[in-house]
Amino acid sequence: MTRAWGLLFGGRARRRWIHLILGGALAMPYVLVGSVVVGPLTGVNDVFGSLPLQLGSFAVGLPLAAVTSLFPLTRPLEAGAARALCGIDADALAHGPARTRSERGRTAAWFTLHLGLGGILAGMSLALPPFAVTLVLLPLLVQPSFGGLELPEALDHTWALALSPVAGLAMLVALAACAAACGALLAHWAPALLGPGPADRLAAAEARAADLAVRNRLARELHDSVGHALSAVTLQASAARRVLDTDPEFVREALAAIEDTTRRTVGELDAVLGVLRDGDTPGTAPAPTLAADLDGLLRRTRAAGQRVTATVDTGRTALPPLVSREAYRIVQEGLSNALKHAGEPVTLHIATADGHLDITVENPLGPCPAPRPGGGHGLRGIADRVRLLGGTSLAGAEHGAWRLHVRLPLKGST
Template sequence: MPFFLLATVFVLPVLAPGPELLRQPAYHLVSFACALPPAALVALLSPLLRPLEVAAVRSLCGVPAERLAEGPAVSWAARRRTALWFVTHLLAGGIVSGMTLAAPPAAMALTLLPFSASLRRVTPGWPDAFHGVLGPLTGLALLALVAGTSWAMGTLVGRVAPVLLGPTPADRLAAAERRAADLASRNRLARELHDAVGHALSAATLQASAARRVLDTDPEFARQALAAIEDTTRDAVAELDTVLGLLREEDGGDPAVPAPTLDGLEALLERSRAAGVRVETTTQGRCTGLPSMVSREAYRIVQEGLSNALRHAGPVPVTLHLHRTERELTLRMENPVSGPVAGPAPGSSVPAPRTGGGRGLLGIAERARLLGGEAAAGARDGVWRLTARLPLAGRERGGRGDVQA
């Protein structure tokens, strides 16, 4: 309507100035046509117009939300489609509005024409055929034309809306990127919870099982085991704060507790030794001063390897080898097994292995893949071996990152 009023004020006086101008329907059509290009230009330069039009289409046309785009029209392709839709919307609305304003009074006059002599005198230009039964029939037909045109325009607008207001390829790509980012965030949180809290719970479970078995025969050992459980659960609370810090970091805040790195490896090994795991470490190269991401992921991989040894093999000797070169850091962990997948020895204090596992190995694969490295795990000749290669420069070669059994 504003564009039509502006065109009426500025365009029509130029074409045919005079007081009789407003009575000529042709000039109104020209004014309406002149109003469409400015409307298209405004729609092209207004990214926020698309959300308004989408809301109107959803409310008035009943188009499902999943078929329409979300958010402002950022790309020029989306703006062009929005501008084309806006012109189509105005054109359809103008046709229906014009017919709604003009047709009902004419239909009423045609219907009453046979019954009113005064009405026939004020409409001298109408054919005499309308003075009979043809008048009311024509009036009803005119009303039916208005109703049919309104329905047809509504149907047309409803079908065109998903095409012009639907997501563009750029919108679909942006939505896919948002979903991928959300999924990556969830996977990262799941990995941190599994590796951090899972390790502490596995150690506490093993210690509690051992304490229960010797509570009557060796109270001193039971007290030591309970003290170790207390330390382990305290560390688990700190690890949980670290995981929650990841959520704060993703929300734009500062994490409350920094994520552990290889600088805290010795404390991790001491906790595992307190749970009954004999850990021997060998190091080649200097493992300090690593990139923070590599150091953090390496710590988590070692933590998960120790958790697997505790969970599936019990208090068995574990060998950890760290090898750093100029290009990468290699981790290798080995522990004896009694079969393809280690289980608790009969009569031991090791709890029965859980069913439905395997998430730890998937987490190791994801951590290695994020850095452009790879990981392999499997049993061979009675030894379970976990190997991970982490490039120091990140995704330099786009490694597979799959755990190979």
């Protein structure tokens, strides 16, 4: 009994009833247009004084509703109303306008169904409750204290008068049942008629892929810039602490390198986080490149006490900007890994040959470091950068040393 009451008068049933009444309200302009057509054809001035003519006007107006449903905003508006009032999962319905002929046809079918059922239920909701309430109160209304209403001959019987409240309540329950059935029908057909088509799914997949690409790029930038800076600052501070009393000049150089590293990293961090803030303008700090900051990167790495030998056999200013920027991050990550895990010295070789930029970072194998929770992401980030540029990368132990070799194409890197 409780379940039946919930199906007929529960919160979801009431919201779906409201959805149907909205459909009836939307149908009214089309019914008025239909009456303009039906009236002259039948020669009747008062179309709304006849139920058959009202139904005729309704039948003429529904095809007009199907035509106007081709308006681009119809599908997103109808889908939004169905989500809010019919209790349909948000992902089951499309968000944008219909793009293909099939989607427009399904939208027209839904709009016609919504207005058709809504118009009928709205008319029933206006007409039946007053009549049903009259039947419920009829035994009281015929009492002398209420003026002693005269009954029609069909109701001028004791048994008819006794059954009139039952008939009135049955009408109200029947109306609720019709509304629940029509609401369930609309909820069942909404995903099929308003659901995303192949074009919508493709657009959603492309949007997700673009969002994932941006997130991965930001993650790489944060890992390479902030991760390298923290590793360098940690080693610089550790080296300065060990020689604090014996080598003040080294301490001053280490502190200067820490200041320079943190200042540059804050600027890069602001540039990356600016992309994440809605409505914010991205930071203006330029992305570091081999041409602009390779010497500074080597100086800050050496300030931590790490011996780095660098050989550069290429004109850094002649590199394409994209290659120069990504190569800087690759070198930065290679040196960062050497700072954290490797022995000394570190050898860096950068050269151009056969239309490619070759980057090699080598260092002796150090003691196996303690594993970090979740593992590192540096080599994966390097592989992602290289793959996006169409290059190759190799990293691993070789003859008692750790070797990272990256080859990036120069042509087509725009």
